[in-house]
Structures are given as C-alpha cells and as structure tokens.
C-alpha cells in the first residue's frame with residue numbers, strides 16, 4: 001500500500017519552521033506518531049542549496065514513516081533544480097508551500113504570496129509535475145485576501161495530476177485567526193481528483209472526527225496541537241475505532257517536557273538559550289496547562305527554574321485534556 005492509499009484517515013505532522021526537526025519527529029513517534037512527516041521548508045532561490053540541517057533530518061529519520069520534503073520559492077528553474085536534488089534523498093514526495101503568511105516571504109511572491117498570481121502557480125506546477133519522479137503534493141491556503149479566490153485556484157490544482165493537496169482552510173490575510181473554513185475543504189474533496197488533507201486548528205480527537213465527517217477529507221494534518229499534545233495522533237485513531245480515548249496524566253506530560261528538553265539540548269547551547277528554544281514548544285503546550293504555568297515559563301532563564309515550574313504544575317496523576325483554554 002502506498003502513502004495515500006490508506007483506508008483509515010492519513011494523519012500528518014504539519015511542517016513547522018524551527019519546530020518540526022528530526023528530533024521532534026522522533027519524539028512524536030514515541031507517542032504513537034503521525035503516518036507521515038513533513039520537513040520544514042527548504043528555501044529555494046538563485047543561490048540556494050538545500051539546508052543541511054533539514055537534509056540530515058531526512059537521512060536520519062528514525063520514525064520508520066515516510067517523509068515529505070517541502071520547498072518554498074517561485075523561480076521555476078531553481079524549484080526544478082532543487083526538486084531534482086531533493087528526490088535523490090529518501091523522500092516519499094516533494095511538496096510546494098503555497099501558504100506561508102510571513103510578510104518577508106509573501107512580499108517576495110513566495111509561499112502565500114503566490115496565491116495572488118494563479119497563472120504563475122499554473123506554470124510552476126506544470127514544470128514541477130514534469131520534473132518530480134516521486135510523488136508531488138501542494139500545501140495551500142484558500143486565497144490571499146478572500147476565501148472566494150479558492151474557486152479560481154482549485155481548477156489549477158486539479159489540472160496538474162497532484163498526488164495530494166493539503167488545504168489549510170484560512171486565507172493568508174487571516175494568519176492563524178479563526179474561523180477555519182472547513183466547507184472549503186469539502187469543496188476541494190469534491191473537485192480534486194487526488195486525496196485532500198484537511199488542515200487548520202484540529203485540536204482534539206472528537207473534533208478531528210467531526211472535521212473528517214464534515215470535509216470527507218482523506219486525512220488530517222496537525223500542527224500546533226501536536227506540540228501541545230503529542231498523544232493526539234493516537235487519540236484520533238482511538239476515536240476513529242470507537243475506543244475510549246486515553247488521556248496522559250500530569251506526570252506523563254512532565255516526562256514529555258523532559259524528553260523535549262533533552263532532545264533539544266545542544267551540547268554547546270547556554271542554559272538561557274536552551275530556555276528560549278524550549279519556549280518555542282512550551283508556548284503551545286502551555287496553552288493546555290491550567291493556571292499561570294505558561295506565564296511563568298515565559299519568564300524562565302535557567303534550567304532549575306524551568307524544571308521547577310514544570311514540577312509544580314505537572315507533578316500529579318490527574319488526566320489532562322491539553323486543550324487550549326481559549327476555545
């Protein structure tokens with residue numbers, strides 16, 4: 001069975017810059033894991049070479065699950081050159097980012113910025129489809145400023161024999177704000193000749209089941225909620241099978257944070273820098289921990305402080321839903 005042929009929903013860990021490195025994939029895998037892992041994006045331009053750090057994650061992948069290499073850029077010969085180089089590595093697919101909302105990216109007409117130029121997307125997809133010998137996928141938002149732009153984008157995506165389309169059902173202008181327009185994912189499922197993966201604010205097993213039912217998507221891609229709750233992939237599978245959903249206890253969450261610390265501890269990284277690195281993860285995890293945990297963690301500068309706060313808030317055996325407070 002190949003990557004997109006599964007009969008159960010395909011669960012993907014979303015690409016997240018400076019978060020979803022190889023160490024994080026391994027950690028997520030420990031808790032049941034995703035069915036497929038996306039790399040952070042490779043930046044593609046005239047003088048780019050694929051980032052060694054991300055290539056290392058691909059070659060050292062310990063999850064036993066497939067990896068998809070994502071590129072961001074707009075220059076056709078450079079994208080083709082990079083895709084050809086990347087497919088020499090053990091990747092199941094090459095993915096094109098058409099959603100990044102960072103102004104520094106979209107102002108250069110890459111990532112989400114390309115959504116303002118559908119004809120250019122058409123040309124890029126044509127060239128990449130010809131060049132890519134592994135599977136070729138696209139991850140898109142619904143449009144730049146309006147969800148109605150999706151009506152013009154979908155026929156372009158449908159023309160290029162993609163192997164899968166991931167839809168983050170927000171516009172670029174929306175950044176990460178709600179609502180997520182799940183009805184547009186359903187529209188993609190009904191239009192596209194390939195599997196569609198639903199993305200955007202999936203945050204619990206029950207809600208994930210609802211998203212699958214509403215969108216009829218082939219799978220789910222999960223980003224921030226997987227940092228908060230790496231058990232989520234297992235919980236979604238339990239929900240899908242009609243089993244009781246297992247929640248981690250406070251101590252299990254504390255153990256996850258300790259493993260996260262160890263997995264990110266660079267040998268020569270000063271303590272304060274390690275605390276800053278951890279905040280990239282704890283900003284999400286902290287949303288699922290009641291009380292002033294996140295407020296306190298954001299102020300830590302030493303390992304002793306960091307671990308002390310974790311002990312105070314997580315040294316218990318009560319089950320934790322790890323749902324964000326503000327839902």
Ligand SMILES: Cc1cc2nc3c(=O)[nH]c(=O)nc-3n(C[C@H](O)[C@H](O)[C@H](O)COP(=O)(O)O)c2cc1C
Nearest residue numbers: 014015016017040041097168200201202222223224
């Ligand atoms: C810190 C961070 C970094 C991200 N980096 C990328 C990236 O490199 N490529 C990409 O396609 N999307 C990136 N995204 C977007 C996510 O892949 C995903 O589409 C988005 O977070 C919505 O899913 P979620 O609500 O499950 O987090 C990033 C998101 C976050 C929060």
